[in-house]
Amino acid sequence: MARAATPRQIALELERRRREAAGVAVGQSYWQIARRRFLRHRLALIGAGVALALTATALLAPWIAPHPFTQIDLQRRWQQPALTGNLFGTDELGRDVLTRIMYAGRISLVVGYVTAVTISIIGSLVGALAGFYGGWVDSVLMRLVDILISVPTLPLYLILAALVPGGGVGRIVFVLSVFGWTTVARLVRGQILSLKSQDFVEAGRAMGASEGRIIFRHLIPNALAPVIVASTLVVGNAILIESALSYLGLGIQPPIPSWGNMLQRAQEYLLKASWLAIFPGLCIFITVLSFNFLGDGLRDALDPRLKT
Numbered sequence: 001m002a003r004a005a006t007p008r009q010i011a012l013e014l015e016r017r018r019r020e021a022a023g024v025a026v027g028q029s030y031w032q033i034a035r036r037r038f039l040r041h042r043l044a045l046i047g048a049g050v051a052l053a054l055t056a057t058a059l060l061a062p063w064i065a066p067h068p069f070t071q072i073d074l075q076r077r078w079q080q081p082a083l084t085g086n087l088f089g090t091d092e093l094g095r096d097v098l099t100r101i102m103y104a105g106r107i108s109l110v111v112g113y114v115t116a117v118t119i120s121i122i123g124s125l126v127g128a129l130a131g132f133y134g135g136w137v138d139s140v141l142m143r144l145v146d147i148l149i150s151v152p153t154l155p156l157y158l159i160l161a162a163l164v165p166g167g168g169v170g171r172i173v174f175v176l177s178v179f180g181w182t183t184v185a186r187l188v189r190g191q192i193l194s195l196k197s198q199d200f201v202e203a204g205r206a207m208g209a210s211e212g213r214i215i216f217r218h219l220i221p222n223a224l225a226p227v228i229v230a231s232t233l234v235v236g237n238a239i240l241i242e243s244a245l246s247y248l249g250l251g252i253q254p255p256i257p258s259w260g261n262m263l264q265r266a267q268e269y270l271l272k273a274s275w276l277a278i279f280p281g282l283c284i285f286i287t288v289l290s291f292n293f294l295g296d297g298l299r300d301a302l303d304p305r306l307k308t
Contacts, residue, residue, distance in 0.1 A: 044297020050290035061102035104257035112235035123184025131192025161250035191223035225302040236291035
């Protein structure tokens with residue numbers, strides 16, 4: 001005859017089931033738990049899949065594009081989208097719109113990825129220095145962050161884009177990175193403030209580790225979770241801002257194609273050939289949405305305070 005379970009055994013069994021349902025099994029590392037939670041986030045998986053597909057399409061554009069990038073055929077101007085011909089139609093010079101969107105995606109995605117990496121590096125360094133040293137270093141850096149956050153960024157982007165010479169990717173990345181690192185800096189500072197009093201930091205000091213080694217070897221790697229989430233969201237935001245600047249004529253300049261300057265060119269023919277604006281606009285919308293879904297999923301997976 002089976003013995004009745006004691007209240008303690010029932011409580012332990014309920015706790016085990018709760019942890020199992022949340023993906024917190026015994027022996028799992030933090031990143032294994034995060035991976036399991038991320039794989040259960042359907043929208044994040046869809047966003048990751050779309051982002052990977054767009055990136056692969058942009059990288060493979062020279063090999064999978066249906067037509068040569070420089071091909072001009074004036075006899076095929078204003079061809080409407082068709083399954084048997086030009087899938088996305090042609091423009092005012094007879095160029096294939098699908099081919100131009102593939103090549104434009106390379107520029108827009110490079111701007112997004114490089115800007116995200118640059119902002120993450122700058123923000124992590126500033127936040128780590130402010131959180132680790134505190135005192136006047138923290139006060140000066142955080143007041144600078146407060147000032148930059150309080151200023152409207154779009155007019156500053158427009159001014160910088162007009163003043164900085166050149167018209168390529170480097171200029172846009174510079175313009176977006178000057179004011180975009182503030183959020184990452186505040187996130188990293190908060191993480192460093194909670195980590196620098198931990199035992200492993202005190203152990204590093206006791207063993208004679210330098211301050212630079214403690215910051216770069218121990219503190220910043222343990223503060224990467226919010227940085228990863230923020231950088232994912234930065235990719236979509238950078239693509240959106242680049243498109244806006246290009247649409248206003250201050251971003252990527254022709255003949256280099258980007259989704260933004262394709263929209264800027266399409267406004268002249270909006271009533272005659274609406275597909276010239278529809279397809280680049282859809283690419284921007286789908287890309288930004290997919291990276292936002294991916295960022296939400298990473299936030300839910302990497303934040304241990306959130307329950308599945």
